[in-house]
Amino acid sequence: MHILSHIxxxxxxxxxxxxxxxxxxxxxxxxxxxxxxxSNVGPFLTVVKGSENASHYSSLLGPTLAPTPxxxxxxxxxxxxxxxxxxxxxVFAPGGGAPQLGFRxxxxxAANNGDHADLIPVIEGGKTAxxxxxxADTKRPLNLTHEYQVVFIEPNDGSHVFEVQLGSPYTNPTGxxxxxxxxxxxxxxxxxxxxxxxxxxxxxxxxxxxxxxWTNRTLAVLYSADAAPLRVVTPPSPNLSAQLGADGQGDFHxxxxxxxxxxxxxxxxxxxxxxxxxxxxxxxEALIYSGVFVENASHSISxxxxxxxxxx
Ligand SMILES: *[C@@H]1O[C@H](CO)[C@@H](O)[C@H](O)[C@H]1NC(C)=O
Ligand SMILES: *[C@@H]1O[C@H](CO)[C@@H](O)[C@H](O)[C@H]1NC(C)=O
Ligand SMILES: *[C@@H]1O[C@H](CO)[C@@H](O)[C@H](O)[C@H]1NC(C)=O
Ligand SMILES: *[C@@H]1O[C@H](CO)[C@@H](O)[C@H](O)[C@H]1NC(C)=O
Ligand SMILES: *[C@@H]1O[C@H](CO)[C@@H](O)[C@H](O)[C@H]1NC(C)=O
Ligand SMILES: *[C@@H]1O[C@H](CO)[C@@H](O)[C@H](O)[C@H]1NC(C)=O
Ligand SMILES: CC(=O)N[C@H]1CO[C@H](CO)[C@@H](O)[C@@H]1O
Numbered sequence: 001m002h003i004l005s006h007i008x009x010x011x012x013x014x015x016x017x018x019x020x021x022x023x024x025x026x027x028x029x030x031x032x033x034x035x036x037x038x039s040n041v042g043p044f045l046t047v048v049k050g051s052e053n054a055s056h057y058s059s060l061l062g063p064t065l066a067p068t069p070x071x072x073x074x075x076x077x078x079x080x081x082x083x084x085x086x087x088x089x090x091v092f093a094p095g096g097g098a099p100q101l102g103f104r105x106x107x108x109x110a111a112n113n114g115d116h117a118d119l120i121p122v123i124e125g126g127k128t129a130x131x132x133x134x135x136a137d138t139k140r141p142l143n144l145t146h147e148y149q150v151v152f153i154e155p156n157d158g159s160h161v162f163e164v165q166l167g168s169p170y171t172n173p174t175g176x177x178x179x180x181x182x183x184x185x186x187x188x189x190x191x192x193x194x195x196x197x198x199x200x201x202x203x204x205x206x207x208x209x210x211x212x213x214w215t216n217r218t219l220a221v222l223y224s225a226d227a228a229p230l231r232v233v234t235p236p237s238p239n240l241s242a243q244l245g246a247d248g249q250g251d252f253h254x255x256x257x258x259x260x261x262x263x264x265x266x267x268x269x270x271x272x273x274x275x276x277x278x279x280x281x282x283x284x285e286a287l288i289y290s291g292v293f294v295e296n297a298s299h300s301i302s303x304x305x306x307x308x309x310x311x312x
Contacts, residue, residue: 018299018300018308019295019300019302019306019308020129020295020296020297020298020299020300020301020302020308020311021295021296022293022294022295022296023122023123023128023294023295023296024043024110024112024119024122024123024252024293024294025043025293026043026044026108026110026254026292026293027067027071027078027079027290027291027292027293028042028043028060028079028080028081028082028290029042029078029079029080030062030078030079030080032060032080033060034054034055034058034059034060035055037054037055037058037060038053038054038055040111040113040114041113041114042113043110043111043112044108044109044110044111045108045109045110045111045114045116045251046058046108046109047109048092048105048106048107048108048109048253048255049090049092049105049106049107050086050087050089050090050091050092050104050106051089051091052089057084057085057086057087057090057106058082058083058084058085058106058108059082059083059085060080060082061080061081061082061083061288062080063080065081065288066081067079067080067081067133067290067291068133068205068207068290068291068304069205069226069227069304070133070207070224070227070229070230070291070303070304070305071291071293071304079290079291080290081288081289081290082108082288082289082290083137083286083287083288083289084106084107084108084254084255084256084286084287084288084289085106085137085140085256085284085285085286086104086105086106086256086258086284086285086286087104087282087283087284087285088104088280088282088283090103090104090105090106091103091104092105098276099276100275100276101276101277101280102259102260102273102274102275102276102277102278102280103257103258103259103260103274103275103280104256104257104258104280104282105255105256105257105258106255106256107253107254107255107256107257108253108254108255108289109251109252109253110123110251110252110292110294116251120249120250120251121246121249123252123294124153124212124214124249124250125214126213126214126215126296126297126298127211127212127213127214127215127296127297127298127311128211128212128214128294128295128296128297129209129210129211129212129222129294129295129297129301129302129311130151130153130162130208130209130210130212130252130294131207131208131209131291131292131293131294131295131302132151132164132207132208132254132289132291132292133205133206133207133208133289133290133291133292134150134151134164134185134205134206134254134287134288134289135202135203135204135205135206135287135288136200136202136203136287136288137285137286137287137288138202138203140284140285140286141202141285142166142167142256142258142285142287143167143258143281143283143285144166144167144168144178144182144183145167145168145177145178145182145261146167146168146170146258146259146260146261147165147166147167147168147169147170147258147259148165148166148167148256148257148258148259149163149164149165149257149259150164150165150166150254150255150256150257150287151163151164151208151253151254152164152253153212153249153250153251153252153253154250154251154253155242155243155247155248155249155250156247156250157243157247159190159241159242160188160190161190161212161219161239161242161248161250162187162188162189162190162195162210162212162219162239163187163188163192164185164186164187164188164208165185165186165187165188166184166185166186166200167179167182168181168182169181170259170260170261170274171262172262172271172272172274173262174261174262177261181197183199183200184197184198184199184200185197185198185199185200185206187208187210187221187223187234189219189237189239189241190239190241190242191239191241195219195221195234195237196221196223196233196234198223198225201225204225204226205225205226205227205290205291206223206225207223207224207225207226207228207230207291207304208221208222208223208230209221209222209230209295209301209302210222211236211297211301211311211312212239213236214248214249215244216236217238217239217240217242217244217248218236218237218238218239219234219236219237219239220232220234220235220236220237220312221233221234222301222303224304229303229304229305229307230301230302230303230304231303232309232312235312236312252294254289254292255287256285256286256287258280258285259274259278260274260277260278260279260280261278261279262278262279263277263278263279266278297311298311299311
């Protein structure tokens with residue numbers, strides 16, 4: 001009841017606040033090319049991938065698919081959606097270290113012409129809102145008996161300030177698959193508690209904004225399906241297991257990270273090492289993204305179509 005009246009109140013204010021400045025814009029312009037993706041020119045660092053070039057694992061879709069309508073000006077679209085895929089070659093070896101054979105992953109990291117480190121303090125202080133829209137690639141679907149982590153901010157300790165998860169949460173030993181919530185898109189906090197879930201319907205854009213209050217360590221979630229403007233679905237909630245300051249900051253990732261299933265033929269120690277061991281089918285699978293950007297939310301949050309609400 002309290003939450004509902006809060007939502008009604010903020011919706012009523014929608015017309016009166018102005019949008020906060022965009023601190024980093026990952027909405028792919030039409031001049032962005034596959035060669036730019038391969039050489040980290042533009043807004044994405046594309047190093048988290050397998051052995052092939054970035055353009056093997058990602059496609060700029062041009063006018064073949066309209067991006068989320070939320071940010072399209074009346075004069076037409078300025079951005080093209082991007083598909084991000086994995087296949088059996090998508091084994092990432094961080095810094096030339098041990099290949100992560102348990103995972104298959106391709107992720108884009110927010111950056112300015114390859115520089116991600118200097119961007120982190122810009123997009124991760126005060127209150128900032130992480131906007132992203134994603135949809136299924138119906139020709140290359142995910143396998144929802146697996147867990148996928150598809151959007152997250154990762155500090156150096158490998159934790160996630162928040163994360164978007166699809167599929168069946170990984171467990172050791174393996175539980176009943178697919179899990180009851182396998183077909184839901186789930187937003188989890190740093191402690192991996194569920195903050196919000198919605199059906200991951202194919203053929204629709206799933207639009208999110210996550211407000212991170214970096215000082216008070218809270219998360220708030222806004223969501224809409226397809227052409228509806230964003231609305232608040234989770235009011236600011238404590239996220240106190242996240243660390244304060246630089247230790248709590250990290251790269252903003254989006255893409256496809258597929259966890260394995262536990263392999264019954266592995267030793268117990270190997271079964272406990274999700275990064276390097278487990279079952280992967282090696283299938284080609286993808287998600288499509290648009291509307292990815294970070295906004296200064298110290299005063300307001302954009303809902304789409306030029307609408308804003310005061311920050312939460
Ligand atoms: C694409 O165009 C935008 C806007 O005109 C410009 O800021 C950007 O540098 C261009 N990007 C590339 C990769 O050429
Ligand atoms: C990546 O692209 C470059 C330039 O097009 C090409 O020379 C190289 O062979 C490619 N690498 C792979 C692994 O395909
Ligand atoms: C998939 O990749 C793994 C690790 O490189 C390899 O062991 C396996 O044979 C590959 N599977 C297929 C079907 O290519
Ligand atoms: C966000 O906006 C606030 C209020 O205008 C300002 O004080 C702050 O410096 C801005 N943050 C960034 C990173 O620009
Ligand atoms: C999905 O993963 C399960 C578990 O490994 C496997 O049995 C199934 O064949 C996979 N489905 C597809 C379409 O690859
Ligand atoms: C957030 O933290 C600031 C400073 O620590 C405090 O003044 C403010 O009341 C807090 N806001 C909320 C909503 O908790
Ligand atoms: C919603 C919520 O309160 N999530 C977690 C935020 O962090 C604290 C501290 O670790 C957890 O106890 C909460 O469950």
